[in-house]
Amino acid sequence: xxxxxxxxxxxxxxxxxxxxxxxxxxxxxxxxxxxxxxxxxxxxxxxxxxxxxxxxxxxxxxxxxxxxxxxxxxxxxxxxxxxxxxxxxxxxxxxxxxxxxxxxxxxxxxxxxxxxxxxxxxxxxxxxxxxxxxxxxxxxxxxxxxxxxxxxxxxxxxxxxxxxxxxxxxxxxxxxxx
Amino acid sequence: xxxxxxxxxxxxxxxxxxxxxxxxxxxxxxxxxxxxxxxxxxxxxxxxxxxxxxxxxxxxxxxxxxxxxxxxxxxxxxxxxxxxxxxxxxxxxxxxxxxxxxxxxxxxxxxxxxxxxxxxxxxxxxxxxxxxxxxxxxxxxxxxxxxxxxxxxxxxxxxxxxxxxxxxxxxxxxxxxxxxxxxxxxxxxxxxxxxxxxxxxxxxxxxxxxxxxxxxxxxxxxxxxxxxxxxxxxxxxxxxxxxxxxxxxxxxxxxxxxxxxxxxxxxxxxxxxxxxxxxxxxxxxxxxxxxxxxxxxxxxxxxxxxxxxxxxxxxxxxxxxxxxxxxxxxxxxxxxxxxxxxxxxxxxxxxxxxxxxxxxxxxxxxxxxxxxxxxxxxxxxxxxxxxxxxxxxxxxxxxxxxxxxxxxxxxxxxxxxxxxxxxxxxxxxxxxxxxxxxxxxxxxxxxxxxxxxxxxxxxxxxxxxxxxxxxxxxxxxxxxxxxxxxxxxxxxxxxxxxxxxxxxxxxxxxxxxxxxxxxxxxxxxxxxxxxxxxxxxxxxxxxxxx
Numbered sequence: 001x002x003x004x005x006x007x008x009x010x011x012x013x014x015x016x017x018x019x020x021x022x023x024x025x026x027x028x029x030x031x032x033x034x035x036x037x038x039x040x041x042x043x044x045x046x047x048x049x050x051x052x053x054x055x056x057x058x059x060x061x062x063x064x065x066x067x068x069x070x071x072x073x074x075x076x077x078x079x080x081x082x083x084x085x086x087x088x089x090x091x092x093x094x095x096x097x098x099x100x101x102x103x104x105x106x107x108x109x110x111x112x113x114x115x116x117x118x119x120x121x122x123x124x125x126x127x128x129x130x131x132x133x134x135x136x137x138x139x140x141x142x143x144x145x146x147x148x149x150x151x152x153x154x155x156x157x158x159x160x161x162x163x164x165x166x167x168x169x170x171x172x173x174x175x176x177x178x
Numbered sequence: 179x180x181x182x183x184x185x186x187x188x189x190x191x192x193x194x195x196x197x198x199x200x201x202x203x204x205x206x207x208x209x210x211x212x213x214x215x216x217x218x219x220x221x222x223x224x225x226x227x228x229x230x231x232x233x234x235x236x237x238x239x240x241x242x243x244x245x246x247x248x249x250x251x252x253x254x255x256x257x258x259x260x261x262x263x264x265x266x267x268x269x270x271x272x273x274x275x276x277x278x279x280x281x282x283x284x285x286x287x288x289x290x291x292x293x294x295x296x297x298x299x300x301x302x303x304x305x306x307x308x309x310x311x312x313x314x315x316x317x318x319x320x321x322x323x324x325x326x327x328x329x330x331x332x333x334x335x336x337x338x339x340x341x342x343x344x345x346x347x348x349x350x351x352x353x354x355x356x357x358x359x360x361x362x363x364x365x366x367x368x369x370x371x372x373x374x375x376x377x378x379x380x381x382x383x384x385x386x387x388x389x390x391x392x393x394x395x396x397x398x399x400x401x402x403x404x405x406x407x408x409x410x411x412x413x414x415x416x417x418x419x420x421x422x423x424x425x426x427x428x429x430x431x432x433x434x435x436x437x438x439x440x441x442x443x444x445x446x447x448x449x450x451x452x453x454x455x456x457x458x459x460x461x462x463x464x465x466x467x468x469x470x471x472x473x474x475x476x477x478x479x480x481x482x483x484x485x486x487x488x489x490x491x492x493x494x495x496x497x498x499x500x501x502x503x504x505x506x507x508x509x510x511x512x513x514x515x516x517x518x519x520x521x522x523x524x525x526x527x528x529x530x531x532x533x534x535x536x537x538x539x540x541x542x543x544x545x546x547x548x549x550x551x552x553x554x555x556x557x558x559x560x561x562x563x564x565x566x567x568x569x570x571x572x573x574x575x576x577x578x579x580x581x582x583x584x585x586x587x588x589x590x591x592x593x594x595x596x597x598x599x600x601x602x603x604x605x606x607x608x609x610x611x612x613x614x615x616x617x618x619x620x621x622x623x624x625x626x627x628x629x630x631x632x633x634x635x636x637x638x639x640x641x642x643x644x645x646x647x648x649x650x651x652x653x654x655x656x657x658x659x660x661x662x663x664x665x666x667x668x669x670x671x672x673x674x675x676x677x678x679x680x681x682x683x684x685x686x687x688x689x690x691x692x693x694x695x696x697x698x699x700x701x702x703x704x705x706x707x708x709x710x711x712x713x714x715x716x717x718x719x720x721x722x723x724x
Contacts, residue, residue: 012237019318022408023311027304030411050488059486076570076581108584109549112567119566130490131438133430137487142273 039139041157045070045149048134050104050127053114058102058127061153067099067175068149072135074106075116077143079162084120086165090172091124098151098177101125106143107132151177186340196220199336201343213712214346216685219335221327241323246316253309260300263292267299302411314404321397332387337377337671341681344671349684349693353707355674362704363672370696372670381672390687392662399655406647417512417641424523425632426548428479428490431639434512436485438493440477444519444633447471472516474501474635478509501637511641518636524586525632529608529624531556531595540597542627547586559598562624566592571609579607595622668693670700680707 039046045068049059060068071087073080084103091101101124105113108128117126129135138147141160148157148171156174163171182190188199195208195215203209204220214220223241239245263285271280281289281298296303344350360381364374372383410416419432421439428440447470451459462468479493499507506513524547531540541556545564553563571590572582579590588610596603604620606613613623668686675681686693690711697709 009231009233012233015318015322016233016236016315019311019315022405023308023314026311026408026411027307029413030302030304030307047486048488049486074584076583106584111550111552111564112569115564115566127488129488131428131430133438133487133490136430136432137435 039155039158041155043155045147045153045155046137048137050102050129050134052125052127053110053117056125058125060102060149063100063149064153065098065151066177067151067172069099069101069171069175070138070147070149071101071103072106072129072138072140072143072145072147073103074143075108075112080144083144083163083168084122086163086168088120088122088124090165090168094172094176095124099172099175102127104129104134106135106140146171148175150175191222193222194220195222196343197340198331198334201339203342203346212346212716213348214343216347218324218328219331221331223323223327237319237323240312240316240319243320246313246320249309249313249316253306253313256300256306256309259297263289263298265298265300269298310404310407314401317397317400321394325391325394328390332390335382337375337382338380338673339671339683341673344673344681344683347671347683347685348690348711348713349682349697349709350712351680351682351707351709353680355678355680355707356705357678359680359704359706360672360674363700363706366700366703367670370699372668372696379674379676381670383670383672385668386665387667389661389665389667392658392660392665394658395661396655396658399651399653399658401651402654403648403651406644406651409644409647410642415643417639419639420517421514421637421639422518422634423474423637424548424634425525428493430487431512431514433641434510434639436481437496437509437512438479438481438490439514439637440479441635442475442477442498444474444635445471446519446521446633447473472503472519474516474637475499476501476507476514478507501635506640511643513640515638515640516635517638520634520636522631523634524589524629526630527589528627528629529562530627531560531562531597531622532625534621534623539625540622543624545591547589561596563594563596563603564591565594565605566590568592591624593624595620595624597622666692668696670697682706682709684709 045060047059047061049057051057060070069087071080071083073084075081087101087103091099095101103122103124103126105126105128107130110128113126113128138145144160144162146157146159146163147155148159150156157171159167159171181192182194182204184190184197184200184202184204186197186200186202188197190198190204195205196202196219197204198221201214201220203214208214208220263281266277269277269280269284271277277298278293281293283289285292292298300306345352360376360379364376364381364383367374367381367383370385372385374381374383376382417433421429421432423429423439423441425441425443428438431437431439449455449458449462449468449470451462458468475498477498478496480496481489482492482494485492496509497507501507501514501516503516506515508514526544526546528542528544530542532538533540540558540560543554543556543562545551545554547569550564550567553561555561566579568579568581568590569586569588570581570583571588572580574580579592581590590607590609592605592607594603594605600621604615604622605617606615606620606623608614608624611626666686666689669684671681671683673681684693684697694709694711697706700706701709
């Protein structure tokens with residue numbers, strides 16, 4: 001009788017645990033993860049390779065050991081336009097300290113991007129995501145979105161919306177190699 | 179203390195209504211009622227038996243049918259609330275702030291409250307999922323608690339029952355019998371496909387016991403269905419994405435890593451009413467234009483193994499296919515459907531460089547609005563240099579032309595025109611039907627000649643690996659329904675006392691008419707005493723049944 005009771009308690013506990021676990025797992029997947037779908041802080045940043053305006057290939061994993069400041073933008077995006085000069089100024093400061101900027105344009109023409117960059121004298125590499133595959137891999141919705149990648153290749157922050165110069169400095173500091 | 183001992187000596191678990199062995203009524207309520215409650219064979223629901231630890235208490239809570247029904251009612255009310263205003267997935271906004279603003283702007287304070295309470299994303303809210311999960315727990319526990327004792331009770335049921343059990347059955351007969359009554363009854367019942375067991379002076383005939391498992395099979399189907407729904411939330415099992423793609427564009431397919439799609443051409447065909455379609459002429463005159471076909475000609479590409487997002491140089495052609503309504507492109511478990519379209523977005527614009535006075539043309543240039551060139555050479559050494567291009571010109575800010583979007587809905591061009599007559603160049607800013615000459619009047623201008631258009635296809639990318647699971651769940655559900663609905667569990671108990679009298683009782687879980695029809699045949703063959711339907715009798719007497 002005692003073992004029967006023990007078995008019963010064990011069975012009931014097991015069944016309840018399995019079902020509560022399944023519910024918790026569903027809620028986790030459906031509610032919490034949905035916000036950023038595949039991409040989360042702490043994840044390994046998905047590798048990509050894009051070509052810049054000078055024809056040079058930039059592969060994210062080639063910058064391992066450096067921090068990478070990946071900024072998604074478009075010429076029509078007003079906040080992007082405001083933060084670009086600030087980013088460029090800080091790029092001059094931090095590029096020798098091991099922080100790289102990759103500005104990823106979303107599928108615009110070479111002409112528009114080149115014209116835009118030349119008018120503003122931007123010095124950091126600007127690459128064009130021609131078929132939006134990088135945008136898809138990073139699940140980018142609003143522009144601008146900035147992804148901070150640390151020297152180990154992990155995402156440390158996902159920033160949507162405009163950044164002030166102080167923000168940019170603190171982000172650069174965050175991903176600067178030791 | 180914990181258990182109930184019957185007069186026959188059998189020890190029953192607490193909560194038992196009818197003795198598991200002989201069928202005597204054990205509770206006061208049962209003893210005083212004229213008919214026995216045969217639900218679950220009068221067994222104790224397992225959860226009522228034990229009520230000790232916290233686990234047992236939780237178990238008991240979910241074992242209750244009242245709790246189960248309450249959860250269903252709450253779920254129904256909640257699901258109905260979610261249909262009052264559109265869910266967030268169907269409103270034209272995609273960031274949290276714009277969604278909130280959309281509800282407030284469109285539906286006023288109702289919308290604000292609706293959004294505040296989280297009803298705009300009701301079906302994937304944690305509490306809704308938790309409720310569905312509680313329903314699943316309730317289904318499993320309530321079924322187990324009823325199925326196990328019922329199964330054991332039917333498996334171990336004895337042939338001989340106490341007369342008090344038999345006389346409280348709905349169909350009951352008592353009267354004199356002959357020597358061969360038992361044998362003849364057995365023979366006839368066997369002929370009617372009953373399983374017959376005998377014991378001493380008694381007989382138990384049973385048919386269609388599996389009908390009793392119907393509700394539990396049905397619940398297994400529901401649980402499998404819910405598991406399928408749960409899997410939809412897990413990345414990789416379910417994809418439902420929209421892809422807008424313009425003619426000439428190649429785009430990565432959302433949620434389908436490694437594949438991209440090129441829109442070669444989108445076509446909307448309508449019925450012309452000519453030739454073979456002349457017979458539709460009358461109808462077309464009445465209703466106007468009728469669409470015949472929506473079609474996107476595509477090329478499906480796959481990136482080679484190990485290539486990274488962004489590497490578009492070595493895409494391999496997988497398939498060329500015309501996607502039409504209900505004829506999706508299928509590959510690798512995915513399907514791409516034709517869903518929507520937009521016609522006539524600007525693609526190219528052709529201008530003539532003309533002398534404003536003489537209207538003499540120095541030649542034409544065509545600007546590709548999707549991929550413009552930096553400069554255009556004309557004959558006689560004239561060039562038009564593009565200084566700035568604003569695909570959706572929205573005005574000036576600090577003297578700088580602005581674009582509101584990357585789409586060429588309202589293209590603006592800042593150009594420098596150099597001709598042999600004006601070697602230093604003239605600057606002008608051109609938008610549709612408007613030319614600004616910022617540095618004074620020019621000799622030359624760009625005159626609009628014509629434009630080419632392109633169409634946009636709205637495609638839906640679908641994948642649903644849970645369909646086989648949902649199908650299986652649905653099938654098992656239906657099997658359970660059929661099992662419980664179209665089959666009946668019929669039993670007859672027969673006993674012959676020492677004096678030769680016959681006691682007969684009959685029970686079925688549904689369809690008493692069918693049971694009586696069987697019994698009529700047996701009675702005619704074996705000369706059984708006439709039976710009465712005790713429930714009908716009590717109803718006739720006007721006594722309400724509990």
